[in-house]
Amino acid sequence: MDDLDKKILRVIQKDGSLSTAEIGRRVGITAMPVWRRIKRMETAGIIQGTVVLVDAKKVGLSLTAYVMLRTNRHDADWFEELATFCQGEDAIVEFHRLSGDIDFLLKVLLADMDDYQAFYRRMIAKVSFMDVSTTFAFEATKQTTAVPIDGSL
Amino acid sequence: MDDLDKKILRVIQKDGSLSTAEIGRRVGITAMPVWRRIKRMETAGIIQGTVVLVDAKKVGLSLTAYVMLRTNRHDADWFEELATFCQGEDAIVEFHRLSGDIDFLLKVLLADMDDYQAFYRRMIAKVSFMDVSTTFAFEATKQTTAVPIDGSL
DNA sequence: AATGAAATAAGATGCAC
DNA sequence: GTGCATCTTATTTCATT
Numbered sequence: 350m351d352d353l354d355k356k357i358l359r360v361i362q363k364d365g366s367l368s369t370a371e372i373g374r375r376v377g378i379t380a381m382p383v384w385r386r387i388k389r390m391e392t393a394g395i396i397q398g399t400v401v402l403v404d405a406k407k408v409g410l411s412l413t414a415y416v417m418l419r420t421n422r423h424d425a426d427w428f429e430e431l432a433t434f435c436q437g438e439d440a441i442v443e444f445h446r447l448s449g450d451i452d453f454l455l456k457v458l459l460a461d462m463d464d465y466q467a468f469y470r471r472m473i474a475k476v477s478f479m480d481v482s483t484t485f486a487f488e489a490t491k492q493t494t495a496v497p498i499d500g501s502l
Numbered sequence: 503m504d505d506l507d508k509k510i511l512r513v514i515q516k517d518g519s520l521s522t523a524e525i526g527r528r529v530g531i532t533a534m535p536v537w538r539r540i541k542r543m544e545t546a547g548i549i550q551g552t553v554v555l556v557d558a559k560k561v562g563l564s565l566t567a568y569v570m571l572r573t574n575r576h577d578a579d580w581f582e583e584l585a586t587f588c589q590g591e592d593a594i595v596e597f598h599r600l601s602g603d604i605d606f607l608l609k610v611l612l613a614d615m616d617d618y619q620a621f622y623r624r625m626i627a628k629v630s631f632m633d634v635s636t637t638f639a640f641e642a643t644k645q646t647t648a649v650p651i652d653g654s655l
Numbered sequence: 656a657a658t659g660a661a662a663t664a665a666g667a668t669g670c671a672c
Numbered sequence: 673g674t675g676c677a678t679c680t681t682a683t684t685t686c687a688t689t
Contacts, residue, residue: 350561358561361554365518368681382658384682395560401514402550403649408503408511410649413598415607432643439650445566445639454568454639458649486598486607490585494647496556496563496611497592521666535673537667 350395353378354386355498358395361387362495365399402494409460412485414468416455419480427476434475440468451482503548506531507539508651511548514540515648518552555647562613565638567621569608572633580629587628593621604635 356376361367369380369387376383390396405411420427435444435455443456459465465483473481509529514520522533522540529536543549558564573580588597588608596609612618618636626634 358554358556362556363553365552365554370681379659380681381660381683385657388683393560395557397555397557399518399552399554400516400647401511401518401552402647403511403515403651404548404550405649407546407548408649408651415600435644439648441644442646442649443642444644446641446643447568447637447639449637451637454637460652484600484602484604484607486600488599489596490599491588491594491597493595494553494555495592496558496561496595498556498561499613522668523666532674533667534669534675541668 350390352500353382354390354395355500357383357386358390358498359495361396362498400494405458410458412459412461412465413489414455414457414459414465415484415486416457416472417451417480417482417484418453418455418478419450419482420452421479422477430476434472438468438471440464503543505653506535507543507548508653510536510539511543511651512648514549515651553647558611563611565612565614565618566642567608567610567612567618568637568639569610569625570604570633570635570637571606571608571631572603572635573605574632575630583629587625591621591624593617 353376357372360372360375367375369383373380373383387396405413418431420431431453432444435441438457440457440459441455442458443454445454446452447454457465457468459468465485469481469483506529510525513525513528520528522536526533526536540549558566571584573584584606585597588594591610593610593612594608595611596607598607599605600607610618610621612621622634622636
């Protein structure tokens with residue numbers, strides 16, 4: 350992945366609807382090499398895909414919950430239960446295993462507190478925890494899917 | 503936003519590279535109305551845009567840090583300092599104001615621990631905090647940009 | 656080995672129904 | 673909502689450096 354690839358990534362991470370000709374204009378080459386480079390990066394798995402971003406608030410999801418989980422069952426069976434639950438819940442948009450004293454972190458998109466209560470009940474019905482602690486996000490001041498690409502402009 | 507719009511959103515949230523004809527086939531209508539509905543949702547701001555997703559690990563970013571911030575300066579000037587810093591740092595992909603005893607949460611994409619140290623120094627050089635506590639994510643078991651769209655299938 | 660130009664195929668966009 | 677005309681873009685092939 351050379352400098353041109355990085356430039357291309359920086360552009361299409363922000364706007365995935367641009368034509369290859371337009372991308373080329375912005376990075377200083379023609380459409381053809383842009384197209385080939387993108388295809389190569391798709392094959393290499395550097396590019397994971399193209400998605401449409403939906404405004405969560407506009408579809409009634411005004412509450413973001415960060416759910417911090419602690420367990421005393423550090424076995425594969427328990428983890429499998431949790432992972433299965435997380436995969437099945439569309440409201441869970443992120444599920445991370447953490448270092449430190451919190452074991453797992455969930456990011457959950459919800460309509461309101463009632464929605465959270467229902468989510469919480471579903472979760473503890475399926476999986477048991479040592480501790481569940483949730484904090485709510487008021488506003489996402491910054492939110493991007495664009496990953497920082499190192500190197501010169 | 504009716505049921506068809508929701509069906510369309512569910513499809514293009516997962517794959518934004520599909521043709522309107524293919525989307526139509528999946529939701530049971532032809533290409534033209536799909537196109538009109540997407541345009542309408544773009545204008546309404548429901549659709550925020552189309553982006554290409556880059557695999558963070560493949561571009562050398564194998565460390566995700568959740569930085570939890572506490573402040574004792576609850577004034578607009580201080581917040582402005584923090585917000586400016588966050589906007590300027592490409593490594594910060596999310597910046598939320600929280601409820602509860604943690605005031606702000608940052609999600610930061612980094613190469614390694616050295617990269618984190620450098621980030622930390624840059625941050626405390628620009629903004630002062632009462633407490634900075636960071637936890638690192640080992641693996642993102644689930645990670646999606648697709649927002650849950652309510653309603654029947 | 657990567658680029659650029661031209662030809663072809665597929666898709667987006669606009670109009671009439 | 674559907675079907676068709678048109679224009680733009682992606683994709684393939686080929687020549688070039």
